[in-house]
Amino acid sequence: xxxxxxxxxxxxxxxxxxxxxxxxxxxxxxxxxxxxxxxxxxxxxxxxxxxxxxxxxxxxxxxxxxxxxxxxxxxxxxxxxxxxxxxxxxxxxxxxxxxxxxxxxxxxxxxxxxxxxxxxxxxxxxxxxxxxxxxxxxxxxxxxxxxxxxxxxxxxxxxxxxxxxxxxxxxxxxxxxxxxxxxxxxxxxxxxxxxxxxxxxxxxxxxxxxxxxxxxxxxxxxxxxxxxxxxxxxxxxxxxxxxxxxxxxxxxxxxxxxxxxxx
Amino acid sequence: xxxxxxxxxxxxxxxxxxxxxxxxxxxxxxxxxxxxxxxxxxxxxxxxxxxxxxxxxxxxxxxxxxxxxxxxxxxxxxxxxxxxxxxxxxxxxxxxxxxxxxxxxxxxxxxxxxxxxxxxxxxxxxxxxxxxxxxxxxxxxxxxxxxxxxxxxxxxxxxxxxxxxxxxxxxxxxxxxxxxxxxxxxxxxxxxxxxxxxxxxxxxxxxxxxxxxxxxxxxxxxxxxxxxxxxxxxxxxxxxxxxxxxxxxxxxxxxxxxxxxxxxxxxxxxxxxxxxxxxxxxxxxxxxxxxxxxxxxxxxxxxxxxxxxxxxxxxxxxxxxxxxxxxxxxxxxxxxxxxxxxxxxxxxxxxxxxxxxxxxxxxxxxxxxxxxxxxxxxxxxxxxxxxxxxxxxxxxxxxxxxxxxxxxxxxxxxxxxxxxxxxxxxxxxxx
Numbered sequence: 001x002x003x004x005x006x007x008x009x010x011x012x013x014x015x016x017x018x019x020x021x022x023x024x025x026x027x028x029x030x031x032x033x034x035x036x037x038x039x040x041x042x043x044x045x046x047x048x049x050x051x052x053x054x055x056x057x058x059x060x061x062x063x064x065x066x067x068x069x070x071x072x073x074x075x076x077x078x079x080x081x082x083x084x085x086x087x088x089x090x091x092x093x094x095x096x097x098x099x100x101x102x103x104x105x106x107x108x109x110x111x112x113x114x115x116x117x118x119x120x121x122x123x124x125x126x127x128x129x130x131x132x133x134x135x136x137x138x139x140x141x142x143x144x145x146x147x148x149x150x151x152x153x154x155x156x157x158x159x160x161x162x163x164x165x166x167x168x169x170x171x172x173x174x175x176x177x178x179x180x181x182x183x184x185x186x187x188x189x190x191x192x193x194x195x196x197x198x199x200x201x202x203x204x205x206x207x208x209x210x211x212x213x214x215x216x217x218x219x220x221x222x223x224x225x226x227x228x229x230x231x232x233x234x235x236x237x238x239x240x241x242x243x244x245x246x247x248x249x250x251x252x253x254x255x256x257x258x259x260x261x262x263x
Numbered sequence: 264x265x266x267x268x269x270x271x272x273x274x275x276x277x278x279x280x281x282x283x284x285x286x287x288x289x290x291x292x293x294x295x296x297x298x299x300x301x302x303x304x305x306x307x308x309x310x311x312x313x314x315x316x317x318x319x320x321x322x323x324x325x326x327x328x329x330x331x332x333x334x335x336x337x338x339x340x341x342x343x344x345x346x347x348x349x350x351x352x353x354x355x356x357x358x359x360x361x362x363x364x365x366x367x368x369x370x371x372x373x374x375x376x377x378x379x380x381x382x383x384x385x386x387x388x389x390x391x392x393x394x395x396x397x398x399x400x401x402x403x404x405x406x407x408x409x410x411x412x413x414x415x416x417x418x419x420x421x422x423x424x425x426x427x428x429x430x431x432x433x434x435x436x437x438x439x440x441x442x443x444x445x446x447x448x449x450x451x452x453x454x455x456x457x458x459x460x461x462x463x464x465x466x467x468x469x470x471x472x473x474x475x476x477x478x479x480x481x482x483x484x485x486x487x488x489x490x491x492x493x494x495x496x497x498x499x500x501x502x503x504x505x506x507x508x509x510x511x512x513x514x515x516x517x518x519x520x521x522x523x524x525x526x527x528x529x530x531x532x533x534x535x536x537x538x539x540x541x542x543x544x545x546x547x548x549x550x551x552x553x554x555x556x557x558x559x560x561x562x563x564x565x566x567x568x569x570x571x572x573x574x575x576x577x578x579x580x581x582x583x584x585x586x587x588x589x590x591x592x593x594x595x596x597x598x599x600x601x602x603x604x605x606x607x608x609x610x611x612x613x614x615x616x617x618x619x620x621x622x623x624x625x626x627x628x629x630x631x632x633x634x635x636x637x638x639x640x641x642x643x644x645x646x647x648x649x650x651x652x653x654x655x656x657x658x659x660x661x662x663x664x665x666x667x668x669x670x671x672x673x674x675x676x677x678x679x680x681x682x683x684x685x686x687x688x689x690x691x692x693x694x
Contacts, residue, residue: 097568
């Protein structure tokens with residue numbers, strides 16, 4: 001069993017965010033502990049992306065408080081979040097196709113030696129990082145363009161690990177990936193947890209959520225709609241929390257399917 | 264993250280800690296992936312695979328250069344004479360310098376159409392300062408070169424800050440600086456430069472001592488071998504894959520053959536030309552800047568993905584402006600060499616096919632028009648092709664119209680080769 005510390009790495013207390021006439025987030029609460037994977041789920045427009053962007057410093061919050069290691073902090077710009085130790089991997093991976101894996105891992109924070117790029121040290125550290133994360137890349141010296149979608153995703157995640165963040169936010173990391181590649185990314189998420197990182201995972205895929213998450217935080221129309229322990233919660237319960245009712249198209253369909261099975 | 268494992272190879276520690284993960288990492292290599300084997304055989308195998316995958320690099324242009332030499336030599340035995348080759352390598356410096364600047368802009372995936380006019384304007388400024396105003400020549404030269412960089416930075420400002428398309432901004436620049444040059448040159452239209460002055464000497468000075476050319480060749484080869492060898496030693500010490508020594512030796516040997524052949528050839532005529540030395544120095548400098556510094560890495564990143572660069576904290580605006588400034592800087596330097604060749608600044612400077620030749624040289628050499636791929640050495644190879652053809656046709660006294668058409672054919676061929684290799688690369692997943 002993974003050890004979970006008492007003080008959450010990140011805690012949101014009554015966070016609200018408004019865009020003009022739209023109340024995107026209302027009194028949202030969220031806690032993430034070290035060594036814990038929290039899946040953030042919700043339908044389109046539920047406020048998942050907005051919530052992540054407030055944590056990453058893209059949108060400052062209007063009301064409420066963000067606590068980091070138990071202390072209230074201000075996150076007003078992406079740099080603030082990075083300083084705290086929050087790394088975000090967005091859905092569009094933001095890698096440069098023409099640059100090799102090592103170059104992409106260190107993009108914007110290249111190591112230099114007497115003013116010259118220290119390719120040797122960067123390659124050594126890149127190899128070390130990829131090995132410790134058991135990431136499968138054919139060569140660290142081939143351009144990103146040559147990699148498959150799953151390999152690119154793992155490179156993007158590995159890149160977020162370079163600053164040794166305490167919290168990693170992954171936005172739909174398995175969208176548009178094949179079976180094998182999805183498994184690779186899920187493996188990687190588990191490895192992040194084993195190494196004591198807190199992880200927030202945004203996903204629409206319930207199978208992925210069930211596979212790797214410890215807790216599921218459901219957002220509905222910008223509000224909390226329950227936090228569930230994955231082990232003790234069925235997929236149907238999560239889905240009804242997402243859709244906001246026990247009587248709707250999804251549950252009716254599930255009930256019909258059960259009825260057919262029993263006949 | 265484990266940073267305390269510096270002394271041991273990462274694989275070994277991994278085995279000790281987590282044998283399962285290590286096993287996974289070892290078997291993880293996709294069997295379809297072709298990783299180069301050690302030794303020369305592996306090198307040959309990789310070369311063949313690259314050819315099939317359309318990763319041609321500089322090969323087409325080198326093959327083209329050899330073909331040009333064979334064709335023109337068979338037509339006229341004077342083509343490969345020391346005098347002709349020496350002249351070609353001096354003439355190409357002007358266009359080549361401009362082309363080096365163009366490479367920076369092309370790497371961003373943009374284009375600079377103003378370089379021809381800027382080179383003309385810089386030569387006119389130099390002549391006015393040095394001859395009409397009587398400034399010392401070196402002050403005039405530095406002022407003109409700085410003016411070139413400033414002009415480029417202005418173009419960059421309109422593109423990067425105001426968001427105007429680089430094509431349109433530099434097209435306006437082309438017209439403006441052409442007008443500026445004509446204005447500066449005044450009624451007369453031509454200002455003659457002292458042929459024994461600093462600018463005149465740029466293309467007429469030769470290091471006549473035989474030792475100069477051989478010494479430079481030896482220095483180049485020695486530095487190349489030393490950096491390759493020491494680099495490999497460092498990689499070995501860090502426990503990451505290295506090039507086999509045989510490969511380093513082979514590369515050095517190839518470089519030595521080319522360098523010493525060139526040195527021998529120069530010594531058959533007047534000696535090592537100053538222009539060539541300056542051109543090579545700038546090529547080494549810009550190549551180092553692009554491939555070995557964080558600045559260069561940022562330029563390539565911008566050519567790959569602007570959004571990724573921005574998120575990585577790269578100052579996109581500053582890099583864009585700087586690339587246009589470098590383009591203007593090298594346009595001005597190229598303009599000085601072109602002016603030096605005719606020992607005057609006149610109204611036709613920077614006009615005609617100069618712009619097209621400079622861009623064509625970069626592209627023929629293998630710089631991608633779509634950004635993110637290219638080296639400044641491409642400018643050298645490309646300009647060699649263009650100027651060789653010009654000289655070859657001149658020896659055959661083929662008329663000007665035909666020269667234009669043949670150069671156009673060469674450019675079109677290169678672009679077609681570029682497009683086809685791009686397609687092949689896409690299918691081979693190496694685009």
